[in-house]
Amino acid sequence: MKILFFxxxxxxxxxxEALYKNxxxxxxxxxxxKPAFRGQKFIAPAVKVCAIKNNxxxxxxxxxxxxxxxxxxxxxxxxxxxVSYGKLISRSVFNLPKYKTFNIHFSLLPKLRxxxxxxxxxxxxxxxxxVSSFCIGDGLDxxxxxxxxxxxxxxxxxxxxxxxxxxxxxxxxxxKTLEFLKSGKYNVIPQIGVPSFAxxxxxxxxxxxxxxSASVVYxxxxxxxxxxGVYSMVSFGKLTGKRIKFxxxxxxxKDSLNDDFGVVCSLEKNRGxxxxxxxxxxLVVRIKLENKSVMCSWSFIQGRQLSVGDRFC
Numbered sequence: 001m002k003i004l005f006f007x008x009x010x011x012x013x014x015x016x017e018a019l020y021k022n023x024x025x026x027x028x029x030x031x032x033x034k035p036a037f038r039g040q041k042f043i044a045p046a047v048k049v050c051a052i053k054n055n056x057x058x059x060x061x062x063x064x065x066x067x068x069x070x071x072x073x074x075x076x077x078x079x080x081x082x083v084s085y086g087k088l089i090s091r092s093v094f095n096l097p098k099y100k101t102f103n104i105h106f107s108l109l110p111k112l113r114x115x116x117x118x119x120x121x122x123x124x125x126x127x128x129x130x131v132s133s134f135c136i137g138d139g140l141d142x143x144x145x146x147x148x149x150x151x152x153x154x155x156x157x158x159x160x161x162x163x164x165x166x167x168x169x170x171x172x173x174x175x176k177t178l179e180f181l182k183s184g185k186y187n188v189i190p191q192i193g194v195p196s197f198a199x200x201x202x203x204x205x206x207x208x209x210x211x212x213s214a215s216v217v218y219x220x221x222x223x224x225x226x227x228x229g230v231y232s233m234v235s236f237g238k239l240t241g242k243r244i245k246f247x248x249x250x251x252x253x254k255d256s257l258n259d260d261f262g263v264v265c266s267l268e269k270n271r272g273x274x275x276x277x278x279x280x281x282x283l284v285v286r287i288k289l290e291n292k293s294v295m296c297s298w299s300f301i302q303g304r305q306l307s308v309g310d311r312f313c
Contacts, residue, residue: 007084028059032061091138103143104133104173122223128152147177214254215280235262235313263311
């Protein structure tokens with residue numbers, strides 16, 4: 001098939017590779033290179049790098065101008081596939097392919113429409129998620145469903161491990177959807193139920209609110225594991241004013257009631273330190289201070305940087 005592929009991120013790269021291996025003829029639509037890191041060096045999208053490696057034609061789009069639409073139209077695509085593109089696609093573009101355009105989304109729509117469904121599923125403590133292929137429309141992830149496949153979320157899953165499960169499942173869903181569209185033997189169904197949303201994450205999304213239960217804090221850690229991570233500011237103690245990122249945490253207890261939440265409660269030998277939540281406590285196993293390397297919490301404690309009674313705000 002002739003496939004118009006919209007993608008930008010590392011996640012979408014896996015889907016482009018799968019299409020390429022299946023000998024589809026592909027035109028890639030991706031976003032422009034962006035400045036990144038301290039030197040503001042321009043970095044190419046992962047999908048562009050993959051396209052160059054495999055000699056696949058690509059167009060980097062800031063906006064869909066008349067000239068770009070004309071170029072896309074000349075490709076005469078059978079179908080459009082969208083995976084983690086990160087940009088709205090106009091009707092004049094997504095209606096160009098013969099079988100229109102579908103999106104691969106990592107949730108059981110209409111749950112968690114938006115840019116960060118994997119992260120929010122974990123932050124919300126969901127026990128189930130999945131992959132949906134749906135017809136692109138004018139709204140945010142609100143098109144008719146073609147295929148949905150479910151996946152159980154393990155309590156130990158983080159964003160990293162959940163992505164590693166959803167990516168291959170999504171490739172299966174994509175390939176099934178392509179076969180359905182090609183055969184004409186498929187039915188679409190409207191999304192049913194009240195939608196929920198997963199907006200883009202921000203760096204400040206990782207700030208911990210200790211006036212929550214240990215389970216809520218732990219779920220937030222799981223969801224934001226890849227980026228931006230979870231952190232807290234020291235408001236009392238030797239490190240007052242410093243930000244500490246929690247790289248690895250566990251639930252120490254779920255049930256204790258704590259009026260004095262945010263306080264370092266105990267130092268656990270060879271393990272780390274505990275912090276009180278309004279309900280329960282977490283154990284902090286590994287940390288990272290600003291401009292420092294990741295280190296074990298117990299080693300950090302040995303340097304007498306943190307003591308029982310210190311407080312996070």
